[in-house]
Amino acid sequence: MLTNRQLQILKVIVDDFILTAQPVGSRYISKKETVDFSPATIRNEMADLEEMGFLEKLHSSSGRAPSEKGYRFYVDHLLSPSTLSSREKNLIRESFGKKTLEFEQVVEKSAGILSDLTNYTSIILGPEVFETRLKQIQITPLSHEKAVAVLVTNTGHVEHRVFSTPLEIKATDLEKMVNILNERLKGVALIEVPERLNKEIFSLLKEHAEHFNDAFMYLRAALANDNSAKLYVGGKTNILMQPEFKDIDRIRSIMSMIEEEKDIASLLKTSDKGIQTMIGHENPFIALQHCSIITANYYFGNQQVGTLALLGPTRMEYNRVVTLVEELSRHMTETFREWY
């Protein structure tokens, strides 16, 4: 176990390294008001801390920087979650004060706030598709061979899909079709829609007219869900500001990973509930080996869950950032609750 003095020194080093990105030396630590030991004493302790794996040297005569294990210990045991500054409070209150109506708006705004306040990159994963249910479907003809289906889900998400219609179909027929669809699909999970279409609804529609056959084909294609929960990213360029990412290659791999979306989405999807931190190599991607990710969940009603994440260097301002992420996920959850 670590002695009190070791804890104190470790905390000072992590705090300072997070601030300056420079290795911390013994002399510097001993000058801190809160510290009362000579540099020599501190050097001894630092040597011990290094031996235990909490600290690292860049070269034999440099000061110490926290290792990943050091960050992990810091986050688990030494974190003193900061309270929000008035600037932070204001920005959040201001943004969530305005009444929002659409899921996308809330998410984009949250991503914006988070990346602006932290100078890191914020990522928000939409709610799991398999829990989203269809609330309403509306079909509107656009031309004699195109129509748009507007889907509204119980999460307040609205989306539209354009599809081809056979030339012969009539407006009244379309109306009938919509009625049947609404009757049969309301409350059905989005992911089950294609199956339902194939099973019961196909035969139902068939009874009405023969060109439903064609229309149905196209509609089915249009309603085929893409399954991928959407990613919203804020402050992509913030990574460029961090001194540890002076190296173009690192930036390139991180950027293209974010652009890919796929891996990031799967990473966030598998993260546990509550506030989580992944430090450096704790995530499986080489591109993110110098990054930390903080995740929190937000909720939609009771079960549906999305993920709010913040991506920064391992040298992240954990105390400030953790409260911010928590606070924002709370606000999001609350906003969505009010919609019901």
Place this chain on the structure above:
Amino acid sequence: MLTNRQLQILKVIVDDFILTAQPVGSRYISKKETVDFSPATIRNEMADLEEMGFLEKLHSSSGRAPSEKGYRFYVDHLLSPSTLSSREKNLIRESFGKKTLEFEQVVEKSAGILSDLTNYTSIILGPEVFETRLKQIQITPLSHEKAVAVLVTNTGHVEHRVFSTPLEIKATDLEKMVNILNERLKGVALIEVPERLNKEIFSLLKEHAEHFNDAFMYLRAALANDNSAKLYVGGKTNILMQPEFKDIDRIRSIMSMIEEEKDIASLLKTSDKGIQTMIGHENPFIALQHCSIITANYYFGNQQVGTLALLGPTRMEYNRVVTLVEELSRHMTETFREWY
């Protein structure tokens, strides 16, 4: 005026510098099969070309690189537009072969192709808002206090806006409202919609029931157009690959400019018709001083016009890129024409 030999040498230098990003020396040029002069002769010509402002030296004993004026001359007089390679043809044919139905799909696909084939960043500006006309409007209640308005424009663009509705409003009333709106707004330019709403439609709606007053307020807010034509960007990270952007600060300023959207949009909006090139400082933004931008227009029906652009370093593969941009704008125009 330039002699034939000078033209030849200039062309070799630009071609080679575009390929290698390295200053070109006289010895190297004289070794080219197409060139029959000694290094000394070439040096003389290069000195003249430099004096005329077409070439630059990085330092007194380096080879020459094209100046912006050199690129400009090259583009205007020496360009031999390449024909598409079979790979390029295939990719384009494949993508445009599939039937697409929605404006966004076409645009996103085009941006993707362009950035993939060129390794530069592609930017597509949507059609000018002021020319887009409303084709149809549909309102669907979502809950007792929310409704979604779906707008369909003559460009095949579909979008939805969620707005609040007063509690008292009834489904039948809403239907009446939609009928009036459709009757009065069909074919009206999007940009004029708010004005029309205020003038004629307000009084019309008022005749029907008093809570239209409230509903109208919200609807008006929802239909207030944001005016900004949308930007679609492909291959944002491609800039990172270019050797001239090893410098983080350059990348940062370019990236954040793209992220901003505002300036880029205005830049593209003011570009002239047809294929245009802006080389280096020919554009007014310091962030883009080492970039070239190629733009082409695509058309929607007869008047409506959007812009397709490619952003890369001044050392751009102009001959390949120009044909690609042209070809893609042609394909887009054609696709949209087929929709009518």
Place this chain on the structure above:
DNA sequence: TTTAGCACTCGGAACCAATGAGTGCTAACA
């Protein structure tokens, strides 16, 4: 157990020389 003192290590900056790619100029050549 703590601390002062001292030798040691290593990165970074400054300086220097050697190298080589490339130029400009001059004089000879066709």
Place this chain on the structure above:
DNA sequence: TGTTAGCACTCATTGGTTCCGAGTGCTAAA
């Protein structure tokens, strides 16, 4: 008169050397 060979010159790059300073580890004294 236009072209070219030859040569002196320039300058970025590379590698080696030295110096400096920040910081460590170890030992011995308090």
